[in-house]
Amino acid sequence: MLNYLAQNEPPETNFWSIERTTDLLYLQKLGLWILLAMVVAGLIFFLLARIPSNFRRPVVVGITFLSGLVYVLQWILPKSKAADGSTVALIGGWNFSEAIPVVSGVSQILSGMLLAMGVYSIFRLHFGRVFKGHKDAFFSIVLLVSLFVMVVFGFMDNAAQEKQKDDMNLIARVKSFRTRAVGGNTPEFRELAMQSAKLVQWKRLDLFQRDLEEKIRKGEKDPSVFEDEMRAERAKAEQAVRDEQARIAAEYQQNQTSDETLATAREGAQIMRERSVGAQLFNLVFFDMYQPLETGMFSLIAFFILSAAFRAFRIRSIEATILMATALVVLLSFIPLALALTSGIDPNSFAGNFRLDSIGNWLLGTLNTSAIRGIDLGLGLGVLAMALRILLGLERGVAVD
Amino acid sequence: MSWEKLSTLDRRWLYLCLFVIVLWQTLMPVGVKNVVSPMSSGLFDYLNSLKENDFVVVQSDWTMSTQGESQGQFQALIKLLVRKKIRFVVTSVSDAACPDVAQANIEEVLEKEPNGKEFQENRYWKVAGYFPNAENHTSGMVNNIRKELAPKKVTKLPVMNGIDDLSDAKAVIVVTGTASIRLWYERMNNKTTLGLMCTAVMSGENIPYWLSRQSVGIVIGAKGAYDFETELHDAFPDPKYQGLNYSTGRQYMSPLAFALFFLVLAVVVGNIAMSQARKAGERQ
Amino acid sequence: MMFADLANHSIFSSEWFHDLGRKFSWELFTPLGRITVTAILTLGLYSLLYRENKFYRLVEHIFVGLAAGYSVVAIWQEVLFPQWWEPMTGKPPTPVQGMMPGHWAWGVVLPLCIVAFLAFSKNHSWMARIPLGIIVGLWAGQQFGAFMNTYLPQLTSTAQGIIPNKMGLSSISDPPGTISISSAINKLILVVGFLLVLSYFLYSFEQKNKLVRRAAQGGRWILMIGFGVIFGTTMMTRFVFFIERMHFLLVDWLRFQPPS
Numbered sequence: 001m002l003n004y005l006a007q008n009e010p011p012e013t014n015f016w017s018i019e020r021t022t023d024l025l026y027l028q029k030l031g032l033w034i035l036l037a038m039v040v041a042g043l044i045f046f047l048l049a050r051i052p053s054n055f056r057r058p059v060v061v062g063i064t065f066l067s068g069l070v071y072v073l074q075w076i077l078p079k080s081k082a083a084d085g086s087t088v089a090l091i092g093g094w095n096f097s098e099a100i101p102v103v104s105g106v107s108q109i110l111s112g113m114l115l116a117m118g119v120y121s122i123f124r125l126h127f128g129r130v131f132k133g134h135k136d137a138f139f140s141i142v143l144l145v146s147l148f149v150m151v152v153f154g155f156m157d158n159a160a161q162e163k164q165k166d167d168m169n170l171i172a173r174v175k176s177f178r179t180r181a182v183g184g185n186t187p188e189f190r191e192l193a194m195q196s197a198k199l200v201q202w203k204r205l206d207l208f209q210r211d212l213e214e215k216i217r218k219g220e221k222d223p224s225v226f227e228d229e230m231r232a233e234r235a236k237a238e239q240a241v242r243d244e245q246a247r248i249a250a251e252y253q254q255n256q257t258s259d260e261t262l263a264t265a266r267e268g269a270q271i272m273r274e275r276s277v278g279a280q281l282f283n284l285v286f287f288d289m290y291q292p293l294e295t296g297m298f299s300l301i302a303f304f305i306l307s308a309a310f311r312a313f314r315i316r317s318i319e320a321t322i323l324m325a326t327a328l329v330v331l332l333s334f335i336p337l338a339l340a341l342t343s344g345i346d347p348n349s350f351a352g353n354f355r356l357d358s359i360g361n362w363l364l365g366t367l368n369t370s371a372i373r374g375i376d377l378g379l380g381l382g383v384l385a386m387a388l389r390i391l392l393g394l395e396r397g398v399a400v401d
Numbered sequence: 402m403s404w405e406k407l408s409t410l411d412r413r414w415l416y417l418c419l420f421v422i423v424l425w426q427t428l429m430p431v432g433v434k435n436v437v438s439p440m441s442s443g444l445f446d447y448l449n450s451l452k453e454n455d456f457v458v459v460q461s462d463w464t465m466s467t468q469g470e471s472q473g474q475f476q477a478l479i480k481l482l483v484r485k486k487i488r489f490v491v492t493s494v495s496d497a498a499c500p501d502v503a504q505a506n507i508e509e510v511l512e513k514e515p516n517g518k519e520f521q522e523n524r525y526w527k528v529a530g531y532f533p534n535a536e537n538h539t540s541g542m543v544n545n546i547r548k549e550l551a552p553k554k555v556t557k558l559p560v561m562n563g564i565d566d567l568s569d570a571k572a573v574i575v576v577t578g579t580a581s582i583r584l585w586y587e588r589m590n591n592k593t594t595l596g597l598m599c600t601a602v603m604s605g606e607n608i609p610y611w612l613s614r615q616s617v618g619i620v621i622g623a624k625g626a627y628d629f630e631t632e633l634h635d636a637f638p639d640p641k642y643q644g645l646n647y648s649t650g651r652q653y654m655s656p657l658a659f660a661l662f663f664l665v666l667a668v669v670v671g672n673i674a675m676s677q678a679r680k681a682g683e684r685q
Numbered sequence: 686m687m688f689a690d691l692a693n694h695s696i697f698s699s700e701w702f703h704d705l706g707r708k709f710s711w712e713l714f715t716p717l718g719r720i721t722v723t724a725i726l727t728l729g730l731y732s733l734l735y736r737e738n739k740f741y742r743l744v745e746h747i748f749v750g751l752a753a754g755y756s757v758v759a760i761w762q763e764v765l766f767p768q769w770w771e772p773m774t775g776k777p778p779t780p781v782q783g784m785m786p787g788h789w790a791w792g793v794v795l796p797l798c799i800v801a802f803l804a805f806s807k808n809h810s811w812m813a814r815i816p817l818g819i820i821v822g823l824w825a826g827q828q829f830g831a832f833m834n835t836y837l838p839q840l841t842s843t844a845q846g847i848i849p850n851k852m853g854l855s856s857i858s859d860p861p862g863t864i865s866i867s868s869a870i871n872k873l874i875l876v877v878g879f880l881l882v883l884s885y886f887l888y889s890f891e892q893k894n895k896l897v898r899r900a901a902q903g904g905r906w907i908l909m910i911g912f913g914v915i916f917g918t919t920m921m922t923r924f925v926f927f928i929e930r931m932h933f934l935l936v937d938w939l940r941f942q943p944p945s
Contacts, residue, residue, distance in 0.1 A: 034791075143749055146746070147750040158758070303419065372609050387829065601918040
C-alpha cells in the first residue's frame with residue numbers, strides 16, 4: 001500500500017488509486033472512498049478515546065515507538081543499489097525506502113497542523129479579549145484584522161497564480177497543436193491573446209511614464225515636454241494594440257498561431273498575475289509590511305546588546321578577559337578597514353602569521369573548533385540519549401506523564 | 402563629566418550615537434580594499450570551476466529577516482550561476498516565505514545580468530518551493546531526489562534533465578539564516594559537494610565542518626558577501642559586467658566597521674568608567 | 686482615458702472568489718507609497734528605543750497578526766494542498782498533462798489532525814499525544830543515523846593530521862594532503878583543546894583528581910574562546926540588520942544617493 005501512496009504519477013488506477021474525472025462525478029467513487037477512509041479512521045479514534053485510562057500510555061508509547069522504527073529500519077537495513085541508481089533498503093524483495101516519502105508526507109502534514117494549532121491559540125486569546133472588553137481590546141482588534149487581511153489576500157494571490165498556470169497550459173496546448181500542423185487556435189486562446197496585446201502595451205507605456213518622470217525629477221528633461229511625449233507615446237501604444245489585435249484576429253481566421261502571438265500571450269498571462277488585485281494586495285501586506293517588520297524586530301536587538309555591552313561587560317576574571325579578547329579579534333578580523341592595517345604583510349612569510357585575518361582564522365579554526373566540537377559532542381550524546389528515551393517511552397511529556 | 406556619571410549614562414545616548422554613526426557611514430562611506438577569506442574563495446573557486454549546464458541544488462533558507470547578510474550572498478551566488486550558465490533548483494525548509502523571497506531575488510538579478518534573458522525559468526532554474534519538515538526533506542533528497550521533488554512538479558522540467566540522483570548534482574549550496582545546514586552534514590553520505598552561505602552568527606559552529614572538508618567553503622555574513630562580490634569582480638573583468646559585481650556586501654561594510662568600532666569603544670569606556678568610579682568610591 | 690475599459694474589472698466584483706485571480710487593475714499602490722508604508726512601520730518599531738509607546742504597540746500587534754495570518758496561508762498552500770489534498774483527490778486530465786488518480790487512503794490523515802486539536806479539550810487532551818508521538822517518534826528515529834553521520838567524520842577529522850609528512854612550514858604551493866609541521870602543531874592544539882573541553886564536561890560530576898581539575902580549568906578557558914567567537918559574530922549579524930534598515934530608510938525612502 002505504501003508503494004502506491006508514494007507514487008505520484010502512477011500509470012494506471014487500481015484499488016488504492018481511483019480515477020479523477022473533470023467534473024464533480026468523481027465524488028461518486030473517489031469521494032466515497034475518501035469519506036470511508038476518514039470515517040474508519042475517525043471511528044478508531046472515537047473508540048480509542050473510550051479506552052480505560054491505564055491503556056492510554058501503552059497506546060501513545062507504542063505509536064511513538066513504531067514511528068521511530070521506520071527511520072531506524074531505514075538506517076540499519078542492508079542497502080543495495082536500485083535500478084535507477086539510488087540507494088535503497090530492502091526487506092525481502094520489498095523496497096523499504098519507498099515508504100520514506102509517505103512517512104515524510106504524513107509528518108509534514110502533522111507538523112503543519114501543529115503550526116495551525118499555534119495560530120488557533122493566538123486567535124482564541126485575542127478573540128476572548130475583544131469580547132471580554134479587555135483594556136487592550138483595541139490592539140486585539142488590530143491583530144485580528146491583520147490576521148484576516150493576510151489570509152484573504154494570501155488566497156487571492158494564490159488564485160491569481162493558479163489562473164496564470166491555467167493560461168500557461170492553454171498556451172502550451174495551442175503551441176503543441178500548431179506544431180502538428182492541425183491548427184488548434186481556440187476562442188479562449190484568441191481572447192487571451194487579444195487581452196494580452198493590450199496589457200503588454202499598457203505595461204510598456206507605464207514603464208515609459210515612470211522613466212520620463214524620473215528623468216524630469218533628475219532635471220534631465222524639462223517638465224513641459226511631459227504632456228506631449230506622453231500623448232505621442234500613448235498614440236503609438238494604441239496603434240500597436242490595434243495592429244497586434246488585427247494580426248491575432250487574422251491568425252484566428254486562418255487557424256494559425258505565430259511565435260509573436262504566443263510570446264504576447266505568455267507575457268500577458270504574467271502581467272495579469274502580477275497586476276491582479278490579489279497579487280498587489282498580497283505584496284503590500286507581505287513584502288511591504290510583514291517582512292520589513294520581521295527584519296526590524298531582529299535589528300532592535302543590536303541596540304539592546306550595545307547597551308548591555310556598555311553596562312555589563314566587565315573584565316573581572318580571566319574568563320571574562322579571554323571572552324572579550326576573542327570577541328575583539330573576531331570582530332576586527334571581519335572588518336576590511338581593520339584588515340587593511342596588516343594587509344601589507346606578505347601572507348607567505350613567517351610574519352604573515354600575525355596578519356589580523358590569519359590570527360582570526362586561526363582562532364576560529366583551532367581553539368574555537370575545539371570548543372564547538374566539545375560542546376557539539378556533548379549535545380549530540382544528550383540528543384541520542386533523549387531519542388532513546390522517547391522511543392522507549394521513558395521521556396516525560398511525550399508519553400502520558 | 403565625572404566617570405561616575407558616565408557609568409550611569411542613559412542608554413538612549415548610546416542609541417543616538419549608533420544612529421548617527423550608521424547614518425554618517427551610509428551616506429559617506431569610506432571604501433577600503435578587501436582581503437578575501439580562504440573560506441569564501443573555497444566555495445567561489447569550486448563553483449567557478451563547474452561547466453556550462455552543470456546542475457546544483459540551492460537551498461535558500463532566508464527571508465527578509467536576515468536579508469542584510471543573506472541577500473548580498475544569495476544575489477552574488479545567483480550572479481555567478483547565471484554567468485556560468487549552471488542549472489539550479491531552489492528548495493527551502495526553514496520558512497514558508499523563503500521561496501517567494503528567492504524568486505523575487507533571482508528575478509531581480511536576471512533583470513540586470515547581460516545574459517539574464519537567455520537564462521530562462523524552467524530551462525535553467527526553478528524555485529521548487531517549501532518543504533516544512535526539514536529532516537525528512539533532507540533525507541528524501543539524499544535517498545531519492547526525483548521522488549522528493551515530484552510533488553512540486555519540477556521533475557518533468559528541462560532544468561532537471563538527467564538528474565536522477567543527488568550525486569548527479571555538482572553541489573548543494575545552502576544559503577541560510579538558520580541551522581538547517583546541519584542536516585546536510587548529517588545526511589549527505591558523500592553524495593555531492595556541500596557549500597554554505599550563512600549569517601555571521603552561524604559561522605562559529607560551521608567552521609569545524611569546513612576544516613574537516615565536509616563543506617567546500619563557507620561564506621560568512623556581510624563580509625562573506627563582500628568577498629564573493631570581490632571575487633566576481635576579479636573573475637569577470639568583461640566591461641559588460643561593469644557595475645554589476647558589487648552590491649549590498651560592499652555597501653554595508655563601511656557602516657558595519659564603524660558601528661563595531663563604536664561597540665568596542667563602548668566596552669572599553671564602560672570598563673574604565675567602572676574602575677574609575679570604584680576608585681573614587683574607595684577614596685571617599 | 687484609455688484605461689477606462691478597465692473599469693468593468695471592479696475590485697468589488699460579485700463573481701466567485703476564485704475569479705478574483707483574473708481580475709486585474711493597473712497599479713493600486715505607487716512604489717513610493719509602498720515604501721512609505723514600510724518606512725512608517727519601521728519608524729514605529731524604532732520608537733521603542735526612546736520609550737514604550739502606543740505607536741510601537743500598534744505596530745507590534747499588526748506584525749503578530751500578519752505573521753499568524755501568513756502561517757495559515759502557507760500551511761494550506763505549501764503543505765496541506767500539495768502534500769495531502771492533491772494526492773488524495775487527484776487531478777483531472779488537462780490537455781498537457783494526463784489524469785492523476787486520487788489516493789483515497791490519505792483520508793485517514795484528517796481525523797489524525799483533528800485529534801491534535803483535542804489538546805484544547807479538558808477530557809480528551811491525552812489524545813493529542815498520538816499525533817505528537819508520531820512526530821516526535823519520527824524525529825527520534827532519525828537521530829541514530831544522524832549521530833553516526835555527524836560525529837564520526839568529526840571525530841576522525843579531529844584525530845587526523847597530527848603526524849606531519851613534510852618538514853617545514855606550510856605554504857600555498859603545497860599539494861593537497863600535505864601536512865607540514867606547522868599545520869600538525871595546529872592540529873595538535875585542536876586535539877588537546879578538544880580533550881580539555883571534554884574534561885570540563887566531566888567536571889560536572891565532582892572530580893577529586895588534581896590533573897583532571899587543572900584540565901577542566903583549561904577547558905573552561907577554551908570554552909570562553911568559543912563563547913567569545915559566538916558573541917562577536919552575533920554582534921556583527923545584528924548590526925548588519927540595523928544597517929540594512931537604515932539603508933532602506935535613507936536610500937530607498939528618502940532617496941539619498943551615497944557615492945558607490
